[in-house]
Amino acid sequence: AVDSMEDMDEQICDWIEYQFEKGSPLNTVADALSGIHYFLPGTKKKLPGAWKLFAIWRKMEVPSRAAPLPADLCWAMASRAVQQGDFSFSSLLVLGFDCFLRTGEMLAVRPIDLLVNHDKGIVHLPASKGGTRHNVRESVRILDPRVLCLLAEMLEVKKSLGQMRIPIWTQSGSAFRQKFQEMCKFFKVDHLNFRGYSVRRGGATAYFHQSGLMEATLLR
Helix, strand or coil: CCCCHHHHHHHHHHHHHHHHHHCCCHHHHHHHHHHHHHHCHHHCCCCHHHHHHHHHHHHHCCCCCCCCCCHHHHHHHHHHHHHCCCHHHHHHHHHHHHHCCCHHHHHHCCHHHEEECCCCEEEECCCCHHHHHHCCCCEEEECCHHHHHHHHHHHHHHHHCCCCCCCCCCCCHHHHHHHHHHHHHHCCCHHHCCCCHHHHHHHHHHHHHHHCCHHHHHHC
């Protein structure tokens, strides 16, 4: 129980210090503070001590970034997904790697957003961070011929099922991430901190190593 906002702020500060000493992730504190303001709107701008401690912790802690996914591991995962009959996961994985897509962008792509033939292809992004920011619809050229072959097979399956206008991934985002983590566990790399964003980072890293041009990588 608390008697005032000042009392609440002090108790939350004590809790934050406890979480820091315990070694809890910073996101735990961020989620807690955001949750307090969401469920108790009257607390906004009235917990200065708690937010100051959070800011100090954030400056001290190195961000936990998703490690870039190596190309050979990406294709190993895609091949296993094909063996399991999961063309949706396999296609999105290599598409995201080749075109540097964020996880949300991968999950939003529909079959009709793909223009593919035997030697070239384009993916139109129905929802992208950059497109929303600049009020444009972004497109990315598909470069890897192996990706084109896999997408062509997936499109045939989607067309036969009449699923051309719904997202390629028909399950939830958490199901996609769970599938990705299952792949990491199968290949015994679950200790390397690979996450969904690792696909985008891995693709960009591979492209930079191949081209040697940072400007070209940033543009793509």
